[in-house]
Amino acid sequence: MKIESIRLKNFKTFKDVSILNIPKMCVFVGANGSGKTTLFNIFSFLKDALTDNIHVALTKQGGSRGFQEVRSRNSSGNIEIELKFRENDKSPLITYSLVINELDGRPIVEKELLQYRRGSKGQPWRFLDFSKGKGRAVINEPDKVTDQKDLRREEHELKSPDILALKGLAQFEKFPASKALGDLLENWHISDFHIQQARTEREYGYAKHLSEEGENLASVTEFLYKRHPDIFKKIIEKLKQRVPGISEVESKINEDTGRVLLRFKDGKFKDPFLARHVSDGTIKMFAYLVLLYDPKPHPLLCVEEPENQLYPKLLAELAEEFRDYARKGGQVFVSTHSPDFLNGCELEEVFWLKKENGYTVVKRASEDEQIRAYMDDGDKLGYLWRQGFFDGADPL
Numbered sequence: 131m132k133i134e135s136i137r138l139k140n141f142k143t144f145k146d147v148s149i150l151n152i153p154k155m156c157v158f159v160g161a162n163g164s165g166k167t168t169l170f171n172i173f174s175f176l177k178d179a180l181t182d183n184i185h186v187a188l189t190k191q192g193g194s195r196g197f198q199e200v201r202s203r204n205s206s207g208n209i210e211i212e213l214k215f216r217e218n219d220k221s222p223l224i225t226y227s228l229v230i231n232e233l234d235g236r237p238i239v240e241k242e243l244l245q246y247r248r249g250s251k252g253q254p255w256r257f258l259d260f261s262k263g264k265g266r267a268v269i270n271e272p273d274k275v276t277d278q279k280d281l282r283r284e285e286h287e288l289k290s291p292d293i294l295a296l297k298g299l300a301q302f303e304k305f306p307a308s309k310a311l312g313d314l315l316e317n318w319h320i321s322d323f324h325i326q327q328a329r330t331e332r333e334y335g336y337a338k339h340l341s342e343e344g345e346n347l348a349s350v351t352e353f354l355y356k357r358h359p360d361i362f363k364k365i366i367e368k369l370k371q372r373v374p375g376i377s378e379v380e381s382k383i384n385e386d387t388g389r390v391l392l393r394f395k396d397g398k399f400k401d402p403f404l405a406r407h408v409s410d411g412t413i414k415m416f417a418y419l420v421l422l423y424d425p426k427p428h429p430l431l432c433v434e435e436p437e438n439q440l441y442p443k444l445l446a447e448l449a450e451e452f453r454d455y456a457r458k459g460g461q462v463f464v465s466t467h468s469p470d471f472l473n474g475c476e477l478e479e480v481f482w483l484k485k486e487n488g489y490t491v492v493k494r495a496s497e498d499e500q501i502r503a504y505m506d507d508g509d510k511l512g513y514l515w516r517q518g519f520f521d522g523a524d525p526l
Contacts, residue, residue, distance in 0.1 A: 131215050131314050131429050132461050134223065139210035140202045142168045142191075145489040149481065154456035157449075157475050158465045159515060160483035160523045165490035166465040169483070170432050172211060173318050173463075175200075176228075180315045184230055184237045184292040197230070197237045202489065208240055217310065222246045225254065226311055228294075238262055238291040244311060255281065258299065258308055263291035267299050267308060319428040321421070325413050325439065329405045331389040339428075340421045347417055348392040348405070352381040358425050365419045372444050373412050378402065410439040422451050427460030437468035449474030469512030477505050482515075484522030495520070 133152055138144035143165045158166050171191060178187035185196065192199025201209055209230040214223055224246055231240035242265070244258035257268040266283040288295060296315075299308035320342060327345040337349035354362040370376055378395035380402065394412065395402035405413060418436065433452075437445050449464075449471055456462045466472060472480065480495040495501050495511065501519055505511070518524065 131217050131310075133213055133215045133430065135212075135214040136172070137210070137212040138172065140205045140207050141172065141209055141211065142200060142202060143485070143488075143490040144168065145202045145205065147490060147492055149492050152461075153479050155453045155462045155476075155479045156464070157472065157480045158463070158483060159467070159472060159480065159520065160465075164483040164485055164523065166483055167434065168490070170320060170434060170463065170465065173430065173432055174320050176211070177315055177318055177320070179228075179294055180297050180312065183290065183297075184239055184294070188230075188237050197232045215314075224311070226296075233262075233291070236292065239294060242295050244296070244308060257281075258295055260286075260288070260295040263288040263293065265295060267295065314429050317428055318430045318432070319421075320432045321434070323414065323417060325410050328392075328413050328417055331384070331391055333389055335390075338426075339424055340417065344417050347413075347420065348381040348390040350420055351379065351392060352390065354420065354423075354425075355381070361423050361425060365416075365423050368419050369412075369416055372415050372447075376412065379416060411441060414439050415444070418448065418451075422455045427455055427458050429459075430461045430463065431455065432463045434465045435467055436464060437466060437471050442468070442470040445471040446474030453479075469516045471512070472515055473510040473512035475511055477502065477511065480511055482520045482523040486522075493521075493523075 132154060135148065135150045135152060137148045139146050158169060160166050175187050175191055178190055188196030188200050197209070201207075210228070211230075212225065212227040214225050216223055224244070227241070227243045228239065229241035231238055240261065242258065242260045243256060245254040245256045247254040255268075259265050259267075264285075264287045266285050268281050269284050286295070286299075288298060296308055296312055299312075319339075322342045323344040325344075327343045328347040330345065332345060332348065335346065335349050336353070337346040338353055340347060340350050351362075354365070366379055369379065375396045376394055380393050380395070382391045382393055383389070384391055392405040393402035394405065394408045394416075421431070431452075436448060436452075440448070445468055452462045452464060453476075464471075477496045482493050482495065483490050484493065485491075498519075501511075501514055504514055504519070514520070515523070
């Protein structure tokens with residue numbers, strides 16, 4: 131699926147913001163405190179709300195004062211989140227909207243809608259429509275229905291008004307529209323990679339995908355080596371190009387402890403080094419390659435500041451690999467403070483965030499005539515950013 135637009139109202143620094151025509155590869159820049167992390171928090175929030183409930187998701191974002199802390203400062207309205215997306219280029223536009231209020235000191239789902247628009251005209255078809263724990267959901271396949279009157283709906287009441295209807299209905303095949311969106315949210319990957327977690331020896335376990343913090347890197351390496359040798363070979367070749375001296379990577383089970391070890395071999399030495407003795411940059415580059423060459427890409431991959439611990443000359447190539455990941459089917463959202471990474475980005479991919487009157491606004495690089503003119507003359511976005519052409523988004 132591809133997210134085409136995001137609308138946020140009263141969510142932290144986003145008082146009232148719409149991001150439209152979002153590309154498959156989307157890069158956000160901005161000064162510290164401009165709202166980049168908050169934007170990514172939207173995806174974490176929705177994933178937590180689906181896994182648990184609105185109360186838990188708000189607490190994770192705002193602590194014990196959840197709703198009051200997450201709602202924009204000096205605001206008295208509801209928190210509103212709206213996503214528009216398509217399953218593929220030929221699919222109808224899907225809109226999921228969530229309105230969160232507070233009742234007697236507890237957060238509730240004031241309104242939750244899932245609707246499709248067939249063609250460019252007419253009213254959208256509502257497949258899920260809930261308010262305060264009660265509502266209706268369509269139970270027949272939307273792709274097989276040509277007339278709205280043929281939609282079959284069921285009435286339902288949830289256990290609590292702070293639970294997403296999507297959470298319950300996404301578990302059942304008879305609610306196909308809800309299940310499709312639920313699968314999307316569950317499979318989003320918000321990377322929070324920690325190098326020390328990736329170095330640590332772990333009990334052996336089966337893992338197909340790199341976890342958000344990267345602690346299962348050795349297990350995923352084992353999986354790729356055994357199940358996808360062609361992909362693993364490509365990863366190693368890429369790593370050898372980026373990190374001089376590295377000739378081989380392997381995961382090995384310690385027979386005494388049963389723990390899985392990640393080892394890197396330098397061509398100049400007979401014995402490989404354990405991960406704890408390899409540089410931060412080597413570990414991180416290898417982890418990114420494992421993530422980006424995943425045989426089954428995540429529908430949405432979010433990565434903050436991928437440039438940390440990496441050599442600047444590698445960043446333009448890394449940007450291209452994120453773009454390749456998007457081409458394979460996974461949409462990519464990246465935030466960065468690096469002009470070198472931005473030099474590897476295309477004009478239509480880049481947005482910048484800045485504060486106006488205490489709230490975040492979002493600008494699109496392609497809509498700035500001066501930036502577009504310089505790019506037409508062969509300039510690069512990172513250089514333009516460093517020179518101050520991104521108003522209010524100083525990289526330094």
